[in-house]
Amino acid sequence: MAIPLYQAKAEFFRTLGHPARIRILELLAERDHAVYELLLAIDIEASNLSQQLAVLRRAGLVMQRRESGDVVYSVNRPEVRDLLLAARVILRHLIDDQDQLREDLKASG
């Protein structure tokens, strides 16, 4: 095996690099969700949702269980919440920067 660590990191970030997977994680960070709930919230095809859930499962980020009829997913690593938060902070700054740039251009042009 022995995958270099920086490659594992890159793979990990790529796992997060999809709009549907981000939404899934954010919903699951709030509380556990059944598949049909995710389906209602996310607006993609059922089979696509399954694929994305499979990606997250393979990465070890979420877990599946069966509960009185339907399949319920939960976040396996609570730290995911911290990560999403850290990302949100940076993104906020990046977007502010962009807005600032736009302002400056408007003012000078």
Place this chain on the structure above:
Amino acid sequence: MAIPLYQAKAEFFRTLGHPARIRILELLAERDHAVYELLLAIDIEASNLSQQLAVLRRAGLVMQRRESGDVVYSVNRPEVRDLLLAARVILRHLIDDQDQLREDLKASG
């Protein structure tokens, strides 16, 4: 414009989803580096390195300046460090989980 936020987040994570870019950010999180230093540390072609630096620049994560002859890069958003740290923590757990699984398999098989 008006890109949904979860899409911006996904894009942001994809920006980090490349081994070379991770290494660049980690090196720059430590201290500023000239391009030739990155080149020595990372072992990819110069033009490839430039491409990856361009990706990070476009994302607004790093900055370029010229300093007595050579081009020096620095991290634009100090919070990147927090993010990389949060990722490291999760990754550590994920890898531990995997190891544990391997152990269990070995013990039971």
Place this chain on the structure above:
DNA sequence: TTTACACATGAAGAAGTATTCAACTAGCCG
């Protein structure tokens, strides 16, 4: 057991990203 529903999987074409090569630009020194 048969039917029905909810979810998962495999495979294939479409879409996106990486790596490489060749050509270009910016700054520096003779």
Place this chain on the structure above:
DNA sequence: CGGCTAGTTGAATACTTCTTCATGTGTAAA
């Protein structure tokens, strides 16, 4: 200025990842 070195860019091909569709599996109710 002319040529040199360091870094960047664009474009082409190779590689990954997405999305969709057809099919498979599991559970529950009839």
